[in-house]
Amino acid sequence: MIPSVFICKLVSLLFLSLSPILSLYLGSSISFMGISTETQQQHEKENAQKRWTLSDFDIGKPLGRGKFGHVYLAREKRSNHIVALKVLFKSQLQQSQVEHQLRREVEIQSHLRHPNILRLYGYFYDQKRIYLILQYAARGELYKELQKCKYFSERRAATYVASLARALIYCHGKHVIHRDIKPENLLIGAQGEIKIADFGWSVHTFNRRRTMCGTLDYLPPEMVESVEHDASVDIWSLGVLCYEFLYGVPPFEAREHSDTYRRIVQVDLKFPPKPIVSSYAKDLISQMLVKESTQRLALHKLLEHPWIVQNADPSGIYRG
Numbered sequence: 001m002i003p004s005v006f007i008c009k010l011v012s013l014l015f016l017s018l019s020p021i022l023s024l025y026l027g028s029s030i031s032f033m034g035i036s037t038e039t040q041q042q043h044e045k046e047n048a049q050k051r052w053t054l055s056d057f058d059i060g061k062p063l064g065r066g067k068f069g070h071v072y073l074a075r076e077k078r079s080n081h082i083v084a085l086k087v088l089f090k091s092q093l094q095q096s097q098v099e100h101q102l103r104r105e106v107e108i109q110s111h112l113r114h115p116n117i118l119r120l121y122g123y124f125y126d127q128k129r130i131y132l133i134l135q136y137a138a139r140g141e142l143y144k145e146l147q148k149c150k151y152f153s154e155r156r157a158a159t160y161v162a163s164l165a166r167a168l169i170y171c172h173g174k175h176v177i178h179r180d181i182k183p184e185n186l187l188i189g190a191q192g193e194i195k196i197a198d199f200g201w202s203v204h205t206f207n208r209r210r211t212m213c214g215t216l217d218y219l220p221p222e223m224v225e226s227v228e229h230d231a232s233v234d235i236w237s238l239g240v241l242c243y244e245f246l247y248g249v250p251p252f253e254a255r256e257h258s259d260t261y262r263r264i265v266q267v268d269l270k271f272p273p274k275p276i277v278s279s280y281a282k283d284l285i286s287q288m289l290v291k292e293s294t295q296r297l298a299l300h301k302l303l304e305h306p307w308i309v310q311n312a313d314p315s316g317i318y319r320g
């Protein structure tokens with residue numbers, strides 16, 4: 001067990017400083033897929049000592065644009081490994097005072113290894129920019145898929161919810177709370193598997209916390225009311241997500257923010273008649289969206305729920 005104070009110290013020692021004065025060498029690693037174990041080990045050894053630069057990559061088409069920069073398809077020249085290169089501008093990060101958040105995101109995400117969590121292989125920087133070397137999610141944003149379909153079938157929703165539950169069980173086992181599960185933070189991999197892609201609000205913790213974060217519609221009552229919260233916030237958000245998958249809108253949506261807050265705190269949960277959703281699905285959602293955080297359905301129990309058992313593809317891959 002590593003205390004969080006130590007992690008913070010480690011992060012600040014290890015991670016890139018946005019200040020140009022501090023130019024510590026920072027190692028990063030990429031593990032290459034599709035190479036024999038021995039060669040891979042050799043590569044990993046070399047990469048652990050490697051300083052990445054932009055010249056190590058061929059830059060391809062833009063994949064998207066975020067708040068602080070752009071994401072490009074890229075190929076690592078030596079291995080031909082395809083990655084997504086996220087380019088962030090230091091000036092914009094500094095202006096928005098999110099350096100600390102980025103540091104935490106990189107530190108946490110680079111240590112997680114799960115099929116439903118986007119890999120962060122490494123990072124490097126130059127005078128103006130920070131580059132994150134990310135796993136490429138070939139099928140893009142889940143949010144766009146949901147917009148296209150309006151809502152998902154129960155099989156598709158259950159497959160995604162089960163995969164996310166497994167990924168969150170893994171995170172919580174490592175004392176990492178995600179705190180911002182929502183469609184915009186999810187990508188789809190080449191096989192159709194869902195991937196948690198954004199750890200900007202995540203936290204490595206051993207204690208209960210008070211920080212208000214996350215997106216309005218997905219905030220649990222304890223965060224709306226700024227009382228202490230723990231890993232069960234992710235169960236609530238997964239319940240909201242499950243609802244949005246099935247109905248196309250989040251459950252506590254309202255015109256005014258204050259009304260959304262009120263609906264969340266009162267757990268004003270209503271199931272519209274259309275689209276038609278099974279009573280098993282509604283039962284699962286009702287067991288996750290529970291005000292008392294200790295009473296929310298535990299994630300391992302979720303995986304045993306009849307709606308998940310009957311609908312989720314055990315491979316975690318939605319085949320259409």
Ligand code: AMP
Nearest residue numbers: 063064065066067071084134135136137
């Ligand atoms: P972000 O800055 O993380 O919000 O990323 C901006 C956009 O780039 C996203 O909305 C995606 O469309 C795309 N994108 C980001 N990361 C990846 C990735 N690893 N694989 C594929 N597309 C990505």
